[in-house]
Amino acid sequence: KTVAIVGCPFSGGQPKAGVDKGPIHLVEAGLVNQLEGLGWKVKFDGHHLFEDINAQDDPPIGILKNPRLVSRVTQSVANVVGDHIKNGELPVTLGGDHSLAMGTISGSLSHHPNTCVVWVDAHADINSIETTESGNIHGMPLSFLLGIGSSVPEFDWVKALLRTDSLVYIGLRDVDAGEKAILRQHNIKAFSMHEVDRYGIGKVVEMALDHVNPNRDRPIHLSFDVDALDPSVAPSTGTPVRGGLTFREGHYICEAIYETGLLVAMDLMEVNPSLADSVSVEQTVAVGCSLLRSALGETLL
Numbered sequence: 001k002t003v004a005i006v007g008c009p010f011s012g013g014q015p016k017a018g019v020d021k022g023p024i025h026l027v028e029a030g031l032v033n034q035l036e037g038l039g040w041k042v043k044f045d046g047h048h049l050f051e052d053i054n055a056q057d058d059p060p061i062g063i064l065k066n067p068r069l070v071s072r073v074t075q076s077v078a079n080v081v082g083d084h085i086k087n088g089e090l091p092v093t094l095g096g097d098h099s100l101a102m103g104t105i106s107g108s109l110s111h112h113p114n115t116c117v118v119w120v121d122a123h124a125d126i127n128s129i130e131t132t133e134s135g136n137i138h139g140m141p142l143s144f145l146l147g148i149g150s151s152v153p154e155f156d157w158v159k160a161l162l163r164t165d166s167l168v169y170i171g172l173r174d175v176d177a178g179e180k181a182i183l184r185q186h187n188i189k190a191f192s193m194h195e196v197d198r199y200g201i202g203k204v205v206e207m208a209l210d211h212v213n214p215n216r217d218r219p220i221h222l223s224f225d226v227d228a229l230d231p232s233v234a235p236s237t238g239t240p241v242r243g244g245l246t247f248r249e250g251h252y253i254c255e256a257i258y259e260t261g262l263l264v265a266m267d268l269m270e271v272n273p274s275l276a277d278s279v280s281v282e283q284t285v286a287v288g289c290s291l292l293r294s295a296l297g298e299t300l301l
């Protein structure tokens, strides 16, 4: 079985410099060899190069920032991920900011229309153009994928093929008012940190999969934002929020999803190696690689 590493040095969905350097740090930490060590054939044809659009050609739409750049980059990612899946490979997309998930999940859905999405994150990333307070598109990918809010012509390539009952969250703890309304209105299932505390991660993952994959027969796309982890575990990320998942809880999610045998694509997002001291950066990168290994079959025994 082949893993295809898709390095996406992209930061256009948010304002902090550095998140585009996430992929190179993850690869340079030895990710390819680590995955080969698990028995995977690993395909990595270099990091993708996204040429910029100069600012005057990409004015905000409403308050959305870099809309044309984000749209173009995520559309190219959708094609890359879709092609890897078509080739029978398992795409592992390294971010880069979470707006990339518009591309990765579109890619999965293009080949597996019944893909269910497990979104591990402190944030819901579901703001529509009406509800976003920041205009940072990394806080919006799911609204486009679900077709929530008024459409933005520049993003018309995103077919709203994800159903709200095919999405489940784990780790939420910083959800905007507009997003809370969207989650309620659309009955989107979310296991916040409150549920993690209450039921424990084992039960939460079981309930999450029972919700989107009751017969364990649907392909799973795992979109993992490292800020789902507590900042003490993954400090070097753009929007840290205290009270997050422990190192083990994060790994348990990945281990349990691997055990289903249904994983078809994974994203590891929002590693920004320029936001902390070198020890903390190294720690964040190492945790990212470790999570990926767990999602791809590394076991403790």
Ligand SMILES: N[C@](CCCC[B-](O)(O)O)(CCN1CCCCC1)C(=O)O
Binding pocket: 097, 098, 099, 121, 122, 123, 124, 125, 127, 132, 133, 134, 135, 136, 138, 139, 140, 176, 225, 227, 239, 270
């Ligand atoms: N919801 C936020 C954060 C999005 C994080 C994206 B992720 O998960 O990929 O890291 C935060 C908006 N928030 C509103 C109140 C004032 C501070 C910013 C937004 O910008 O939409």
Ligand SMILES: [Mn+2]
Binding pocket: 098, 121, 123, 125, 138, 225, 269, 270
């Ligand atoms: Mn996110």
Ligand SMILES: [Mn+2]
Binding pocket: 121, 122, 123, 225, 227, 228, 239, 270
């Ligand atoms: Mn987040």
